[in-house]
Every structure is written in structure tokens, then in C-alpha cells.
Amino acid sequence: MGVKSKAAAAILVLLLFLGSLWLHGGLDYHWDSCFKGYNQVNKLHQLYNSSGGDGAEGLQVLEGCPGQNFQVSLLLSHLLAVPAYSSDVLMLPYLSSWDELVRFMEALGPMVGLISKEIETKTSIIRQLAALAGESPEAELAPDINSINIVSTEAGTKNDPEASQHTGAYHSVRSMIVAEMTQGVVDFQQQTDSGCRTLLRLHRALLWLKLFLEKLAETPVSGRLRSPSELCREAYQNTLSQHHTWFVRRAAELAFIALPERGFFFRLVCVQDQEELSLVLNRVVQAIGEVYDRTQNALEENGMLDLP
Template sequence: MGVKSKAAAAILVLLLFLGSLWIHGGLDYHWDSCFKGYNQVNTHHQLYNSSEANGAEGPQVMAVCPGQTFQVSLLFSHLLATPAYTSDVLMQPYLSSWDELVRFMEALGPMVGLISNEIGSKTSIIRQLALLSEGNPEAELGPDIHSINSVSADTGTTNSPQASQHTGAYHSVRSMIWVELNRGLVDFHHQTDSGCRTLLRLHRALLWLKLFLEKLAETPEAGRLRSPSDLCREAYQSTLANHHTWFVRRAAELAFIAMPDRGFFFRLVCVQSQEELKTMLNRVVQAIEEVYDRTQRALEENNMLDLP
């Protein structure tokens, strides 16, 4: 094997290793990603928001982008379906949102796509736990499971059909927390394969992506638009970098160097200008923020923001 071939092989091995380290800053347990406990339910390809971009009331369409594997319309749809009751997060649309975010990262090229493999493994962990928990007596479930599927105190209506499809231990963030705490599956001092620990890693990554999209939507008052590479690096440094080792932080810089230019993002979501990108991404960021804040409160209330 020549020197160039050896170097290429070494780089490939390094990238695969870095992908596994991305979310948590160290080697994690590996799970089979073949388990798919939840099937995506939403088949709508035209989505509506409660207000127009100009502030007027009425439906706003987010159309499908032909020829793209990643669909911002599907991401937005899943995000809107995720909040439940007054303070909970439904796990099925939450994981479906991550499925679409993984496609988003994979579209950014092989360097960033390797990172998405680790996120995919974490969504598989929660899906597998949900499968394994099926068939447990309903008496073991927490009060939030019943309240989510009951009449809402705020609206006087029941939740959407998506909300009632899964009534098991892992059908929502708060039900998962309640069940895992009561079964002694959460260890506050050592690493475990709990859904709560896995959720925390996804939660941290969601903040990184939220901040990146937020920055990508910004329109400077004067001067040139900053490169997506710089924006993603800045978002990372204020979020995930706080949980990573020096080695992983340096490795992340390599992934950001390969980030596509801004024109690629225009094509990815089928817009023609920064103003159009701003309008679309601001809606997505707002939806992510609602999901993030609800998850943050649930984890914080149960002292789970620093699970090892």
C-alpha cells in the first residue's frame, strides 16, 4: 500500500472515530440502528402556520422542495406536532424531527454527514427502549401519560391523533423521565443506557443546530454575509464545545472547513435570496425553540442537565 493510500485510510478511520465522539465528547455505547419503533405518520407536504410572514393572520404555505432528500417542510411539520398538553414533548414527532435534521446534516457533505451517524444511533436507542417497554402494565406509567391524552385544560379539546398513538412509557419526554426514574434506570453518577441520558445528548445537539440556523437567517445591517462555516463554528463554540474535550473541539474545526457556501443552503430549501431564507428559517427556529424550551424545563425540573 502506497503512502497516499495509507494516509487516505488513516483519515477515513479518524473521521469515523470523530463522528462517534461528536455529541458527547467520548466513546459511547453502540446500539443497533435497525430498530424503528415509531413510523412517521405525517404525510402532509404543504404546511401551514398561524400567521403570514407580514404579520397578517391566516395560513402560510411552506412548500415541498423538489428533488431534495431533506425537506424543510417535513421538519417544520414534525416540529409543530411535537409539543403536547401544557409542557410536554411527544417522542414520535420529536424523533421524526431528528430524522429530518440528520438528512439536513448529511446534505452538507461527508464530513458533517459522519456526525449525523452518531445522532442517528441515539434516536435508535430511544426507539429501541420504546419497543422493549411495550406491553408493560399501564399502572407503571406516570400521570403525564394520562394527562397528555386527556382533554386539554387550556383548549378544552383533545390532542391530535398523533398524540394518542403511543401511550407507552416512552411516548413523551415527561413520561419517559417519570418511568425511568421510578424503575431506577437513571444514574446521576455513572453512564447508563437510559433514554434520559440519550435525550440530553440530543437536546444539546438541538441547541447547536438551532443557533446555527438562527445565525444563518441573520441579515447584517451593513457589510457582507458571514460564511456558513464561520456561523456553524460560532454556534458550536457556544454550545456543544462546552461538553467536548480539546481533541474533539479541534476535530470539529475540520468538519466546519468543509461546510458548503450560502448558495448551497438557498438551493437546499428552494429560496432565491437571503430575505426568503430568513423568513423560512425564522419559522423553523421558532418551532425548534418551543420544543427545546419544553425539553429543557423537563430535564431541569428533574436535575438531569448534567447526566454523565
């Protein structure tokens, strides 16, 4: 076998490891490792241009982008459906947002696609937990008079009183936290297959993608636009790398080298130039930020930011 063949084989092995270890310490600390998709029928989604101070300078329409799996219009629709009450996060559109983000990552090529498989594993865990709890995987959960009250003080939570009555255990982030705390499935000392632990790993990955898209949307006043590979690596170094081993960090950097150039992202989001890309991505980043902040607050209030 030639030197080039050996090098290619070595890279492939590293990337296969990456697929299972990608969020080691993030989505998953170990080697080991239903709701169905939230259906969105509208192919058009109105959004406000978030480039101005008040985020509402003009109205745009995002249309479905033909001939590709990833649809930024659907991603934004799911993200905007996630916030509930004044501080909660609905689980169904949250997971559907991840479904679309997985398609986004898969569109970037097979190397990054390996990373998305680990995220799919995590969303499947929460969907399976919901199914085991007897909650409908086909549609958003209806109120359940026998379900847990999510302002339970016995679980030691500080939850939104507006969301306090009659929702399924996996209806939202806060209801899931209370249900799993009450059932004793969340362990603060060792790993358990809880929805809360799984959510934390997804939460950390969401920050990485948020920062990457935010950087991709930047338009420098002067100088060149940096490559997506460079931006993704920088976003990773500021987020997920802090939870990863040296081996996983090196493997991740190999995957980022293979990211397509900026023109590919224009086509992926169906825009013509950087200015249009910035308008669309800034709105997506804003929506992700709202979801992230609400999830962060719920986890922090319950001491879950460092679950093993």
C-alpha cells in the same frame, strides 16, 4: 505516499473518529456508543411569517422540495406536532424531527454526514427502549390504562397535571422520565443506557443546530453575510464544544470547514435569496425553540442536565 495524500488520509481518520466521538461528553461520553418515522402525508404546510413582533404578519405556504431527501416542510410539520399539553413533548414527532434534521446534515456533505450517524444511533436507542417496553413502533401510542401515571410524586418529578393519566412510558418526555426514574435505570453518578441520558445528548445537539440555523437566518444591516462554515463553527463553540474534549473540538472544526456556501442552503430550502431563507428558517428556529424549552424544563426539574 505524497504529502498531500498523507494529509488527506490524516483528515479522513480524524473525521472517522469524529463520527463515533462527535458528542463525546455531549451525545456520548465514551467510545461505545422501535418507533419508526412519524409519517407526514401533507406536502404543504402553512406557517406564519415570524419576522414581525407577533409572529403572524403574513401567511406562507411551504411546499415539498422535489429531488432531495431533506424537506423543510416536513421538518416544520414534525416540530409543530411535538408540543403536548402545556409543558410536555411527544416523543414520536420529536424523533421524527431528528430524522429530518439528520437528512439536513447528510445533505451538507459526507464530512458532516459522519456526525449525523451518531445522532441516528441515539434516536435508535430511544426507539428500541420503546419497543422493549411493548409500545407500538408503527404509530403514535394509544392510551394505556395500565401505564405509569406521569404525575407520580414518588419519582420526585414536577410534571404537567394535564398529561397525568394513562400514557405509555415512552409516549412523551415527561412520561419517559417518570418511568425510568421509577424503574431505577437513571443513574446520576455513572453512565447508564437510559432514555433520559440519551435524550440529554440529543437535547444538547438540538441547541447547536438551533443556534446555527438562527445565525444562518440573520440578515446584517450592513456588511457581508458570513459563511455557513463560520456560523456553524461559532454555534458549535457556544454550545456543544463545552462538553467535548480538545481532540473532538479540533475534529469538529475540520468538518465545518467543508460546509457548502450559502447558495447551497437556498437550494436546499427551495428559496431564491437571503430574505426568503430568513423567513423560512426563523419559523423553523421558533418551532425548535419551543421544543427545546419544554425539554430543558423537564430535564431541569428532575435534575438531569448533567447526567454522566
